[in-house]
Amino acid sequence: MYSESDLDAAVAAGALSPQAADALRNHVSARRTTPAVDEEHFRLLTGFNDIFVAIAAVILLTAVSWIGDSMRMGGDWTGPSPFSGLFVAGAAWGLAEFFTLKRRMALPSIVLLLAFVGGVFVAVASLVGLTIGESAFQDNERLAALVVAGAAAVAAGSAWLHWRRFRVPITVAAGATAVVGVALGTIAFGVGDSESLNDILLGFALLLGVGVFLFAMWWDSSDPKRETRRSDVAFWLHLLAAPLIVHPVFSLLGLTDGSASVMEAVVVLLVYVGLGLTALAIDRRALLVSALAYVLWALSDVLERFGAVELSFALTAFVIGSALLLLSAFWHTARRAVVTPLPAGLRSKLPVLDRAVAA
Structure with missing residues (x-):
């Protein structure tokens, strides 16, 4: 079985022409009676060796983190040692030089990218905490927010460096996550201790989610046939934007307080x-998946109010699951x-309806 990444690699190596690769994709999609563009491909696994290497990498990075955490520099800091994050980031970059740059393995590349950015964040935050002292953070949430914002800013810079070197599609989403952390940390520092802080952060998280969504659409609109790496970048950005939009919306509507009315x-x-x-419209399922938990919870809670206590969640899951499966079967x-009814200008920015026809 050949994956999308295998076809892309064959085209890049000159073993297969772009036209032949498109013809193969269209032939397979025709046999499946669904357009290839609606399959929403993204590179996660190129084989079981990806899983094997990812597990080995996690074990190695865990050991490296443990060793680094055992190296203490004194003071009253009880959090992670800066060496823990530093060693993880260094090991992740070194492993990426082989498994990402040379072997082009999808899942290990994702694991190593997350380990690198996370390691940098932990190293910077721990170093600042060690320098200031843990006692300075007691009853001082503004200082903690400022440290988080600063560490997230450095993590965003490290994600940019990683992207320049390895071009792993999830890197852009990791960098965007760090930017969101910088923004929310800065806002929390500016607002300070306030009863409305949570609502303010939710409101800004919603705005940031919309911004990430528009950024994802910019990547998507540059590849409407979803044949390049830019589509993979957009996928991870949509996956980030979805919870940033969905959670604040339902939280600000008061649907997370433990009870839901019929209205x-x-x-x-x-x-x-x-x-x-x-x-x-955008041919992305991330929004539906992110909001699924809220729908299941709200409807099951309403059913409980009508007396179906034992089967409330089962009935809700049955209805929602059936609807989603039906939607998946007739997605195209x-x-x-x-x-089709949308204006032509807007349709041109959306993924094409049928890649086989467009090709």
């Missing part, structure tokens, strides 16, 4: 329908119904 359940369904239409038909 709130109706609001949840309407919001979910809106997210579903958006997901169909539903997407055509949503996209």
